[in-house]
Amino acid sequence: MRRNDYYIPVSGEEKAADFGNTKDGGVSQYSKYDSIPLNSLKSDEAASGPKQGPTFQDGQRRVDYVLTYHVQKPQSVCRKTSRFADYHILRSLRRSLSMMRSGDTPPSKEDPEIAAHKHRLDYHEDDKRFRQTEFEDNLREMGLELEKDEGNKIPGIGFLKIHAPWNVLCREAEFMKLKLPTKKVCNVVERINLFIHKVTAPLHPKVEPNRPQNVKHLSHPFSREKQHLKFDLLKMTFTGITSLLGNGVYTAAYPLHDILYEEWASYSVFYKYQPIGLIRKYFGEKIGLYFAWLGVYTQMLIPAAIVGVIVFLYGCATVDNDIPSMEICDPRNNITMCPLCDRACSYWKLKTACGTARASHLFDNPATVFFSIFMALWATMFMEHWKRRQMRLNYIWDLTGFEEEEDHHRAEYEIQVMQKTLKKQDMYPKVGLFLSLMCFLLLSPLQIGVTFAVVFGVILYRISIKAALHMSSNPTARSNIRATVKGTAAVINLVIIIIMDEVYGAVARWLTVLEVPKTDKSFEERLIIKTFVLKFANAFSPIVYLAFFRGRMVGRPGDYVYVIGSYRMEECAHAGCLMELCIQLCITMLGKQLIQNNLFEIGIPKMLRARFILLPRRKSEMDSQQQEDYNMTLQRHEKDHFLGPFVGLSPEYMEMIIQFGMVTLFVASFPLAPLFALLNNIIEIRLDAKKFVTEVRRPIAARAKDIGIWYNLLRGLSKVAVIVNAFVISFTSDFIPRLVYQYMYSPDGSMHGFVNHTLSYFNVSDFKPGTAPLQPMHLGYEVQICRYKDYRETLWSNTPYDLSKEFWAILACRLAFVIVFQNVVMLMSDFVDWLIPDIPKDISLQIHKEKILMVELFMKEEEGKKLLRDNHTNQSPFQPRSRPASHTPSNC
C-alpha cells in the first residue's frame, strides 16, 4: 500500500474532498493548498519523485490511458494532409460536442461530406492509419503526451500510451472553473461521532481519509453550476474514440490499472468498512456508489440476520412444546391415513410424519409472522438508510448540484443509422423498438412456459422417483424417500436455473440490441429491465410454485386430480409445504451464490484469460514456468491488455437484487435467509473488489448521482414482498388454521385436537374402481375408514366430501389476514418512510450554512467588482446604499 501515491484525476475525480491521506487531523492536511494559487502547483509532480506505477520509457511520466490498435504495415503516414486533418477532426469533435448538447441533431445533417466520407471508406488500412494520425495529432495539440509501443512482446498489437501532464489538467481546470477548496473550512466537531469513531477504529480501513464527513471544503460558488464543463476534455476525447473504436481504427481503449488495495480487495479485511472515498477516486462515482450500496446492504443485513437467527432458535426451543407436532408424534393417536396416490400407494400411519412435522415447526411458528413484519419494515428502513447515505455521499462528493447529462449517441446506433437506413434515421430505432417489443411479448409467455415446463419436469422427476420408490419394497430405500427426492430435485432445479439464467441474459441482450436504443443510458436501462424480468421469473418460479400451487389442487382420496396421463399433482408433507419451500430456498441461495460467484465470476474469466494470453504465441507448448517468465516480462499496460473488459455493473447489481428478493419475498418461510445473504455478501464485497482491481481493465470513471433504475427495482420488490409474505403466512403456513381452531372450534381454547380437526374422513368403500390400494393389508389390518388432510364434509353429512363450512371459514380468515397484514405493514412502512427524513439533519444544516457562506462570498465579490468598475470608469450610477451587511458567519 503506497500511502503517498498521488492519483492523477482521470475523470470524475475531484480535488475537493478526501484529497490527501496523511495521518494528522482532518484540517491541517489542506492548509498547504489553501493559499497557493493553482498554477504554482505545476512543479508538484516533479517533486514527488520517481513513479512506482506504470510509466513511459523515461520512468517519469505516468501512463494515464492506453489505446490499442492492430499493427500490420510499416508506418507510412501521409503527414502532408495533417493541417486539413486537424481541422477535420476538430470539426468532428466539435460536432459531437454540440450534438451531445442539443441531444437530437443527427450527425450527418451538418456535415454531409464527413458522413459520405465515413460511408465510403470500407475500413482499409491506409485510411485507418490516416484517421489514427489525425487523432493523435489532435491529442498532442491538446497538450497530452503520447508514447507508442508497437509489437514489443505481443506481436500484431500496438499500444498508444497517453499521459496527461499536471499543467494541462490545471489549465483545463482553471479554464473550466474546476472546484477547488477555498479558505473556509467547516469543521463540525461531533463528540459522539468521535467517540464512536474511536470505538470502531479497528473496523475502519487504514487508508480511509480521516472522517471526510467532518471536513468539507466549500466550493467556489460559481463552479457549482458549471460542473459539467469539467468533463469536456475527456468527453471530447471519448467522443472521438467511440467512433474510432466503432470503425476499427483502434481496437481497445482503457485507463491503466493502479495498484490493488490491500485494505479493500482482500478477504482478510472483511470486517472493516470499505474505503469508499478511495474507491470513488479510483473507479469514479458510479462504481463507488455500487460499493457503498453493497456496504449499506450488508451492514443492514446484520440486524436482520441476528433477528432471523433468534426466530429460528425460538422455533428450535419451542419445538417440544408444539401441541400439533406432539399429537402427530404421539403413538397413542393411532390415526390411519389414506393412500397418497391411487393403487400404488397404501395406507400409512400419521406418526410416520412426525419428523417432518417437528422440522416444520422450526419455520412455522408465531415468531415467523413477527419476522415477516420485521423484514417488511427492515426493507423500508434499508431504502431510507440508503437514501440518506446516498445524500451524504452526494454532499461529500460534491454532486448536489450535478445533473445527469444528456448521453451521447452510441457508436452502434450511429453505425446502424449510417449503414442501413441513411434516410430513415429517425424511423430505424422505432422499428427496432417495435420489433423488440413484439419479440418480448411473444417471448414472455414462452419464457413463463419454459420456466414452468422446467419446474414441471422437475416435478415429474420427483413424482416418478417417489412413485417408483413407493412401489419398491426395499425398506431402507423407502425410509430415505423424501430426503433423496427433495434433495436431488432441488439440485436439478438449481442447475436448470443457473443454465437458464445465462440463456435469458443472452436473450435480453439480443432483444435490446435489436431495438438499437439511441443512447448508452437508454440501452442500459432497457437491458436491465428485460434481464430483470426474465431472470427474476427464472429464479422465483419454482419457489412460487412450491409456496402457492403445490398441494393446492390435489383432489381427495378416490378422486385425485391427474395431469397429463397418470401423473398426480404433488401433495405436501403433512405439516405444510413450508418445509420444502425452505429447503428449496436454502439450496437455491447457497448453490446459486456459490456457483455463480466462484464459477462464473472468477473461474470462467480466468480460464478465458489464460487462453487469450497463450493465443498470441499461437502454440501452447509453454509450460507454466515459461509462462510465468513471460508474464514477468510484460509491462503493466501490456498485462492490462489481457484483462477482461469491464462489462458494467449490471450483473453485480442483478445478482444482489435477486438476493434481496430471496431475503425479503419469502422471508416468512426461511428466517435464515438474511444470515445466508450476509455471509455471502461479506465474501461478495471482497470478491467484487478483487475482480475490479485485478481481473478486469480499470473502467473509465463515470459520474453518477444515484444507483438509477436499481433503486426503483428495489422499491418495487420491497412492496411486492409485503403481499407475498402475507400470502406465505396465511396460505403456506398453518398459522391461520391454528388460530381459527384455537378461537373458533377448540373445546377448551387450547391446541389439543387440532390435528384431528384438520383431517377429514374417507370411507374406503367410496374408492372408485381401480383406485383402491393394491396392498390394502399393508398396515396389518383391514381399514374401513381412513383420514386425509383437508377440510371436507363428513361421511354422514348430506354432501360427503364437499368442501366443508370450516374450509370456507378458514379461507375467509386467511384472506382477512392478508388484507390486514398488507395494509398494516404498508401503513407502518409509510410511517417509517415519513418518520426518517431523506436528508440527514447534519447534511441539510451544512448545506444551509454553505449557502449563507456562498451568499457572503458573492456579496463581497460583487462589491469588489463594483469597486473595480467604479475605479475604472468613475461613473457610478448611484451610490450603493449602506446596508446592515455584517452577516457574521455562522459558527460552523
Place this chain on the structure above:
Amino acid sequence: MRRNDYYIPVSGEEKAADFGNTKDGGVSQYSKYDSIPLNSLKSDEAASGPKQGPTFQDGQRRVDYVLTYHVQKPQSVCRKTSRFADYHILRSLRRSLSMMRSGDTPPSKEDPEIAAHKHRLDYHEDDKRFRQTEFEDNLREMGLELEKDEGNKIPGIGFLKIHAPWNVLCREAEFMKLKLPTKKVCNVVERINLFIHKVTAPLHPKVEPNRPQNVKHLSHPFSREKQHLKFDLLKMTFTGITSLLGNGVYTAAYPLHDILYEEWASYSVFYKYQPIGLIRKYFGEKIGLYFAWLGVYTQMLIPAAIVGVIVFLYGCATVDNDIPSMEICDPRNNITMCPLCDRACSYWKLKTACGTARASHLFDNPATVFFSIFMALWATMFMEHWKRRQMRLNYIWDLTGFEEEEDHHRAEYEIQVMQKTLKKQDMYPKVGLFLSLMCFLLLSPLQIGVTFAVVFGVILYRISIKAALHMSSNPTARSNIRATVKGTAAVINLVIIIIMDEVYGAVARWLTVLEVPKTDKSFEERLIIKTFVLKFANAFSPIVYLAFFRGRMVGRPGDYVYVIGSYRMEECAHAGCLMELCIQLCITMLGKQLIQNNLFEIGIPKMLRARFILLPRRKSEMDSQQQEDYNMTLQRHEKDHFLGPFVGLSPEYMEMIIQFGMVTLFVASFPLAPLFALLNNIIEIRLDAKKFVTEVRRPIAARAKDIGIWYNLLRGLSKVAVIVNAFVISFTSDFIPRLVYQYMYSPDGSMHGFVNHTLSYFNVSDFKPGTAPLQPMHLGYEVQICRYKDYRETLWSNTPYDLSKEFWAILACRLAFVIVFQNVVMLMSDFVDWLIPDIPKDISLQIHKEKILMVELFMKEEEGKKLLRDNHTNQSPFQPRSRPASHTPSNC
C-alpha cells in the same frame, strides 16, 4: 379593468414573465426594456401619468402598504433619542435577519438589554409612540416614502401609508441581483398549440397575457442562486413589523387592494380559464398556486362527472332488467318476512321493499365497479397532472431554482419565550409540544367518541321515530316512514357535522397555539394536520358507519342484538345499505357546500364587517342611505381597513380536500359525486376570487414552490380511497353475493332465485318469550315460517340459525375481491404514475436549452472578465488555450 395599470412589486413579484399585458404579440412588449439599463427607467413612473389607484395626498405616489395604529394622545415624541433609537432598531433588524439565517439563535441571548427593555415596558403609550417613530425613521432612511393620515374619518385610528419609489426598488434590485429579462428570447412556436389556442379562445380570459408558455425570458445566470436575497427588503420590514404588531405598537399591516378583475372574480366568466399569471402577480405565488390547483381539480372533474353521469344513466336504463329487483317486486313471489324488531313490529311482505330495491340498483350495478377503478386511476392521473402543471408554473414563474427559506420566528413564540420562560427558552416549545400531544392523544378518542355519540344520537332519533311510526296505526304516516326518517336524520346529521366542524377547527387551533411552534411554517403545518384529522373524522364518521357498520351485527329474528336498553341495532333496507349511504352522501355534499360556502364564507364575514363599520360611530342611528354616503367618502385604504384580514388558504384547501375525499372515497356508492363537486367548484372558484378581491384585505404576497402538505394529504387520500372502495363494493353492495350466486349456486347460471337464496328461514315457534310480534295476524293470516335476509343454516339442519357455509363462502369471495381489487388498482396506479413523466417534455427541453445558453453567457462573461483583468494587470499567468468554443445557440 385598467389595462395599463402598473403593478409595483410588493413582494414575490417579478419583472420577468408576463410583465405587461398589451394587446400586441408576446415579444414586442419587452423590446423597450431589452436594451435600456436598469437605472434609466427611473423616470418611467413619472411619465405614466396620474395614478388611478389609491395614492398619497398629492395624487401621484401610489400607496403600496398601510400600517394602522391607535391614536389617543397628541404626538409628543422624544425625538432627541432618535439617533440611539435608529441604532437600536437597526441592531434589532440585523439581529432578526441573522436569526432568520442561523435559524436557532435566541434573540435575548445577544441583546439582553433589549429583552429586558421590552420586558419592562408594559405597553404604555409613550413607549409605543417612541418605537413607532423609530420604525418610521428607519423606513424613511431606507428610501421609502411615508404619509400619515390620522383620525380623518375613522376616529381613533391612524394610517401610515407607505410608498416604495421606483428608484428605491431599482436600487434594491440592482443590489440584490434581481432577475431581469435579458436579450435572448426563446420563442417556441408550436403550431398545434396555436390552433388549440384559437379554438379555445373564448375560454381564455381576456386579460391573460399572450401565452406566457411561449415567451420565456432567460434569466441572468447568476441571479438564480441569489433569488432569496430579493426579499430581504420586505422581510426586514416585516421582521420589524411582526414584533411591533405583537407589542401593539401597530394594530394592523396590509398592502392595499387593487382593482377587482372583471375577467376573474365574476360568475359570468365561469366557463373561462383563470388568468393565473395575473392572479400570481397580484396575490403572489402561494395564492396563485391555490387557484391553479383549484382550476386543475375542477378541470379534471369534468371527465369524472361525465363518466359518473353515464354510469348513473346505465343504472337507470338497466333497472327494468334487473332480475333481483324484478323478483322482489313480483307479486307472485308471496314471501312473508320476519318482523324487523321485537314485539312492536309485525310480519311484512317482501314486495313492499320493491321501491328501495329498484332505487338501489341505480347505484349498485356492475358499472359501479368499473367506475371505482376509473376513479382510482383518475385520482392518480389528477395527482400526476397537477405535478406537471406545478412544474410548468414553476418554470414559467422562474421558481425552478427557488428554495423554501428557513422561516423566521413567530412573534407569539418570541413573546412567549420572553414573557414566560426567559431562562428555559429551549425548553418551552418542547413542553408545549408535549402538552399538546397529550391533549391530542386524550382528545382523539374523546373526539371519536363524540362523533360516534352524535352518530348514535341520530340513530336513536331515527330508531325511535321509526318505532313510534311503526306502532302508530295511521296508514298514511306509515307509508312515508322511510323517507321521513331518512331525510330528517340526514339533515340533523349535517347540522351537527357543520357545528362540530367549527368546534374542531377551534380545538385544533387551540392545541397548536398551546404547542407554541417556533416558525410560521411549522405552526401552519401542525395546525393543518390536526384540523385535517379532526374535520375528516367528523365529516366521514357517519358515512363510514352507514357503509360498514350499519346492519352488520343485527342478530336474527328472535335473537336481535340490543344496545343500551331496548334500542335495536339498525338494519338496512332489503337491497343493501348502499341507497342510504348514497342519500347521506348527497345531502352532506350538497348541504355542507351550500351552507359553508354561502353562510360561513360570505354571510358571516359580511355581517361582522357591517357591525365593525358601524362601530366607530358608536351609535347605529345611521340609516342605509347615510351609510352609503359615509362609505363613499372613505378612501381606498380606509375602506380596506374594514375588510376582514386574510386568514390564510388553509380553510379553502381543507374544504376542497374534504370534497376530494367525498369524491374518491365513496365513489362506488355515489357515482354522481364528481358531478356535484364539479358544479360546486365552478361556483367555488369565482366565490373565492370574489372573496379574495373584495372581502378581505389584500394578502401579503408569499412565495411558494408547491402546495406543500396538501399534496401529501391528497396522495394519502387517493391511496386510502382504493381500499375503501374495495370494501364498499365487496361489503356494502350486493355485487359479490350476486356473482357468487350466479357462478356457484344458480341452477341455470342466471340470477333467477337469487332473492330466495339470500333469505333464511325462521320458525315462529322459536321466538323467545316476549319477542313475538304483538299483532301476529297483521297480514291477515297466521304465519308459521317467516324469512329474513341472512345466510344462516336452515331449520332442518343440525345447527339451525348458525352462519351457513354460504355465508363463509361469500365472505371469502368478498375478501378475495378486496385483495384483488386493491392490488390490481394499486398496480395500475403505479403504472400510470410511472408512465406519465413528472416534468412535461417541452419544459424539460426548454430547461436543457436554457442551460446551454447560460453556459454560453457564462463563458463569454468569463472571457470578458479575464480580458479586463489582463488589460488591467498585464500579468496573465498562462495563455488561455484556444478552445473550439463556437457553440452555436440551439434554434429555440
